[in-house]
Amino acid sequence: MAMERAQIDRRHSEKAYENSMIRAASYHRRDFDLAVIKTNPSDHEQVRSSMLRTTGAPSVNLGRLECLPLEIIFEICLLLDLESLFRFRQVNRRAQQIISAVHGYRETITYALEVLCIVLRTKTAPYFTIYDLFKVLCTRDCLLCGSFGGFVFLPSLMRCCFSCIKEDCLPAIMSVADAKRLIKWSATRLPKSIPVFKTLPGIYSMDETSQKRRMQIVTKEHIARISRCLINEEAQPTRQKKAAVLRYMVTTALPHLDITSGDIQSGICCSGCQVALEEAMRTTGIEVSALGLRDKVYSRDSFLEHFRQCRKAQELFTLSKKGVDIAKISESVRRGGYFNERGVIMSFGR
Incomplete structure (x- = not known):
């Protein structure tokens, strides 16, 4: 009994230490959350x-x-x-x-x-x-790439990550108006078996594009089923810039619930990688891999693995133990990303 109690106390102590590392060297990317439906x-x-x-x-x-x-x-x-x-x-x-x-x-x-x-x-x-x-x-994980998925593709309720949204890896979508033109659909409505997603006004994408009008969106897969033909990118009349924003308009943030432990996670990024990127921008210049590391979203466990290899994150943790406020080291970390304040106000005003 005493041994079991000692093991429980040790595990609680280890978890508290891990939590202190996470607090000191990671942050949640609020700008990712604000780029989608919010x-x-x-x-x-x-x-x-x-x-x-x-x-x-x-x-x-x-x-x-x-x-x-x-x-x-x-x-x-x-x-x-x-x-x-x-x-x-x-x-x-x-x-x-x-x-x-x-x-x-x-x-x-x-x-x-x-x-x-x-x-x-x-x-x-x-x-x-x-x-x-x-x-x-x-x-927990994105069904497209296997990374931590803090988002959901709403037309099919599919767990995804922000990287797959940004890199356009989601199932292809298009407006209902474009779909009707492509398949020469004469009816006023599509069949009820096809999910039609009606977008919400708001601020979308990392460019903070304002969308004031609602649109009806469908997946190309569903349209292909009723038209019995493959719809390719060249056949889509939607302007490229407009189409790029659509994927942000059909996704939203969703935390992960571990039903066994009851833990809830929204995903975290490495503060050390952000600080290292900012330092490189002021001195030697940045590498493409540095941008990827800065934007990578981790689960709690995967971040702890990353922490063991990230010297800058370890430095931040050491500074935090000396009483240094990490948020003062990086403005981007303090704000939870690199959005502008106008975008925050307008997003929450939806």
Whole structure:
């Protein structure tokens, strides 16, 4: 018993030491978060508490559904699309009680409420379930490159990383207007089986491009299915600059939930690599690899591995133990990236 206690204490001590390294030598890239769909976090607090709260004991039941075993009702709820699920939740207190106990519901509302609200506002809720959202919340790595994925491609709820967004590695997308012109679609609407994503006004991409009008977006894969032909880049009439912004308009930040430990991670970058880059810019010049290291996003464990090899990160940690405020060393680290203040204000004003 004493040995087990000693092992637990040692592990707690090791974790506290690792946390101090992470605090001293890493930072979260807020500019990445602001380049994609972003809503004001304060708007969600009241909604979150309401969606997690069950208002007293139910006075009525679910009618004919009550004859089913509770496990079957839970399975039905998991199969409902998000729009139908929340309509069912509004039926009565018993429905609220049932939904609140559905597997993954509380975790999703607690940690992925912004994504849920965006899915509802972009009119894609009929295509996904609460379990779809919970599953991507619990997925850590980008499905395209394997790096830590702090974002989600919303048309298919696919976990991705910012590098794949920036480098245009996501599934190809296009506007509905362009799709109709390409396949000579005469109907006013596309088939209901095709998810149509309606964008939100805001500031997008690292260039902080303002998009005031909403657009309807579809994936080229879905259009190719109904047109029975391959849609290539040359056939897309959307202007290149406009198309480059679209991928930021269909993605948003999403933390990763480790369902076993309960840890929540949004991804971190190395402060040491940022400081080293700034020093190189003032002296010898920079290498392309230095830019990649500066922008690389790590999970907690992968950053600790990087820390062991990054001398500048180790220097920052040593300075922090001497009481030096790391944020004063680099303005970019202090601000969480290199966006301008106007972009921050306009993004949260969406």
